Amino acid sequence: MSANEAEAKPPARPKPAMSPEKALRARRKFIRSALLLAALTGTSLLGFLPVALAFRQRLRPPGALDEKDFLASCIKCGQCVQVCPVSAIRLGGIEEGYGIGVPYISAREQACDFSCDAVQCILACPTGALTYIKPDFFPVREGAGLAKAPVLKARANEPEPAINLKERMGLARLTRPQNCLAAQGKGFSGTARGEAFKGLMRYMDVDRWNPIPVRDHPYERELCDLCVTECPIDGAISLEAFTDADGSRRFRPVVREQCVGCGVCEMICPAEPAAIEIETRALWQAGEEGG
Amino acid sequence: MRRFVEGLLLMLGAEPKKPEQVSEEVREIMEAKRADTSRIKAHLHEQARQKPHHTWRNRRWIALVAANLLFVLSFWLDIQILEGALTASRFVGFHLIDLNAALQVMLAHKHIIVNLVIGTFTVFLLWVMLGGRSFCSWVCPYHLLSELTEKIHLALARRKLVSDHAFHRATRTVFWLLFAALAFVTGYTVFETLSPTGILSRALIYGPGLALGWVFLLLLFEVFWSRRAWCRYVCPIGLTYGAVGTISPLRVSYHVEPCFHEGDCRKVCLVPHVLDVTIKGRAAVPQTGLGPDCTRCGLCVDACPTGALHFEIKGLSKLL
Numbered sequence: 147m148s149a150n151e152a153e154a155k156p157p158a159r160p161k162p163a164m165s166p167e168k169a170l171r172a173r174r175k176f177i178r179s180a181l182l183l184a185a186l187t188g189t190s191l192l193g194f195l196p197v198a199l200a201f202r203q204r205l206r207p208p209g210a211l212d213e214k215d216f217l218a219s220c221i222k223c224g225q226c227v228q229v230c231p232v233s234a235i236r237l238g239g240i241e242e243g244y245g246i247g248v249p250y251i252s253a254r255e256q257a258c259d260f261s262c263d264a265v266q267c268i269l270a271c272p273t274g275a276l277t278y279i280k281p282d283f284f285p286v287r288e289g290a291g292l293a294k295a296p297v298l299k300a301r302a303n304e305p306e307p308a309i310n311l312k313e314r315m316g317l318a319r320l321t322r323p324q325n326c327l328a329a330q331g332k333g334f335s336g337t338a339r340g341e342a343f344k345g346l347m348r349y350m351d352v353d354r355w356n357p358i359p360v361r362d363h364p365y366e367r368e369l370c371d372l373c374v375t376e377c378p379i380d381g382a383i384s385l386e387a388f389t390d391a392d393g394s395r396r397f398r399p400v401v402r403e404q405c406v407g408c409g410v411c412e413m414i415c416p417a418e419p420a421a422i423e424i425e426t427r428a429l430w431q432a433g434e435e436g437g
Numbered sequence: 438m439r440r441f442v443e444g445l446l447l448m449l450g451a452e453p454k455k456p457e458q459v460s461e462e463v464r465e466i467m468e469a470k471r472a473d474t475s476r477i478k479a480h481l482h483e484q485a486r487q488k489p490h491h492t493w494r495n496r497r498w499i500a501l502v503a504a505n506l507l508f509v510l511s512f513w514l515d516i517q518i519l520e521g522a523l524t525a526s527r528f529v530g531f532h533l534i535d536l537n538a539a540l541q542v543m544l545a546h547k548h549i550i551v552n553l554v555i556g557t558f559t560v561f562l563l564w565v566m567l568g569g570r571s572f573c574s575w576v577c578p579y580h581l582l583s584e585l586t587e588k589i590h591l592a593l594a595r596r597k598l599v600s601d602h603a604f605h606r607a608t609r610t611v612f613w614l615l616f617a618a619l620a621f622v623t624g625y626t627v628f629e630t631l632s633p634t635g636i637l638s639r640a641l642i643y644g645p646g647l648a649l650g651w652v653f654l655l656l657l658f659e660v661f662w663s664r665r666a667w668c669r670y671v672c673p674i675g676l677t678y679g680a681v682g683t684i685s686p687l688r689v690s691y692h693v694e695p696c697f698h699e700g701d702c703r704k705v706c707l708v709p710h711v712l713d714v715t716i717k718g719r720a721a722v723p724q725t726g727l728g729p730d731c732t733r734c735g736l737c738v739d740a741c742p743t744g745a746l747h748f749e750i751k752g753l754s755k756l757l
Contacts, residue, residue: 191619224521
């Protein structure tokens with residue numbers, strides 16, 4: 147190999163052949179470099195594992211492209227994090243592989259309550275990973291698109307009450323109906339998530355522009371309907387009567403097609419663990435009344 | 438043009454070469470230096486060596502900390518001057534996008550994103566003016582950490598406890614191509630998972646995470662195995678900004694005349710091959726700008742006992 151190397155680079159002037167020590171050093175350096183390349187490339191490909199195995203199905207901020215495109219186009223700068231008035235958006239760590247630095251929402255801890263009114267995170271995104279309108283070459287998956295622009299209850303009396311959101315983030319589902327207070331015929335009184343809960347929400351009757359801690363806003367309900375009343379979207383969820391196993395008439399929340407998957411119901415649900423949760427990137431099936 | 442290409446090749450990993458032809462002027466200077474045995478010069482020189490100074494290093498550290506602090510405070514105190522992280526940000530509303538991050542995103546995403554083009558253009562102009570790889574030494578937070586831990590490496594090396602295992606400099610070029618290819622083929626911004634620049638910038642602004650463990654491992658590797666390995670042999674960001682620096686007028690310039698060819702500058706340099714010209718017999722012209730791989734960190738300017746190296750803005754000295 148050393149002979150080959152010497153031939154490969156003919157010196158301009160006649161020089162003594164490369165000394166054996168020097169050749170050995172050069173060869174070691176070459177092998178070392180190849181190992182470094184292999185090792186780091188291998189390490190970088192490990193990042194695919196969490197993505198492929200989907201360790202965590204993360205709820206993405208509103209307006210996110212489909213997961214694969216989202217991971218590709220996100221530049222991991224966190225500008226969406228900076229504008230969120232309720233700090234709902236967090237960034238993934240290295241344990242999420244290629245999802246490192248990519249924003250997600252942990253709805254149970256802090257949901258997106260649209261208290262920014264204009265979906266600021268979409269405005270802040272420099273790469274269009276969060277976008278109001280997908281370019282034509284990204285098809286909207288069947289069931290991800292919203293039939294009509296979601297109307298914010300908070301802006302119901304304004305001339306333009308709808309927000310510019312074309313697709314849902316996910317869908318709320320009554321995943322633990324046995325935990326639902328309404329389904330048990332129970333009311334609720336007190337702070338929804340206890341005194342230690344740090345989550346924020348905007349209450350129109352308190353301060354339109356300043357979200358306050360949920361723990362500072364106790365509730366008093368004959369029949370628990372927090373997921374319905376606190377839902378920021380008009381017509382996304384309602385309390386419907388049903389007859390339970392022992393024949394008594396009960397109520398439970400029913401999710402409608404207008405649900406955008408923001409996660410406020412999951413955050414506010416006083417049951418532990420929550421009776422209602424967001425199914426990330428779930429699609430609305432025709433004829434479905436999610437319950 | 439030839440020097441331009443040579444500088445580029447040197448950055449991509451080629452070995453520095455002896456000049457084929459040395460100008461008459463340099464020959465005269467070298468002869469004069471040889472003939473001048475005056476002790477005064479040697480004495481002054483000796484004196485100058487007594488007090489090492491860190492003018493440029495201190496300025497640079499202040500700038501680096503200030504830049505990163507501006508990111509942090511913009512979020513923490515909500516002063517909104519520089520929002521985002523090093524990969525992408527807005528400076529009072531103007532998009533600034535890291536060139537390498539933009540490249541990775543566009544290769545992975547396979548779409549040209551208008552905001553990214555605008556933001557990269559601003560950043561491109563900025564670093565053309567400021568010297569290309571000056572991003573590395575004047576802004577990158579990993580550079581500072583690595584610079585500090587380098588002192589541990591050097592202290593251990595002096596005690597013969599560790600030694601520096603060099604890699605081939607072309608490894609970085611291969612990495613650049615590899616990460617670009619990986620982004621395109623996999624559709625993920627693979628490099629971002631490893632990039633200590635992005636990891637540190639986000640950790641500073643949005644709080645620490647497990648990713649700092651990776652940065653720590655890199656620093657350990659540099660302390661115990663290979664000096665400044667990430668910046669020297671891996672980081673594609675450095676190479677991207679290096680390419681920008683090829684056309685930058687801001688550079689460190691070397692003058693043969695006052696040089697004693699002792700090599701103090703090469704000992705402190707992150708990319709000593711750019712200082713190859715300071716070896717006796719390597720300079721072809723009396724005055725040369727260091728190549729594009731130079732990070733404009735100024736350590737050599739501080740280290741040089743005779744003022745043979747200093748910052749210059751090309752063309753401006755002629756004007757003045």
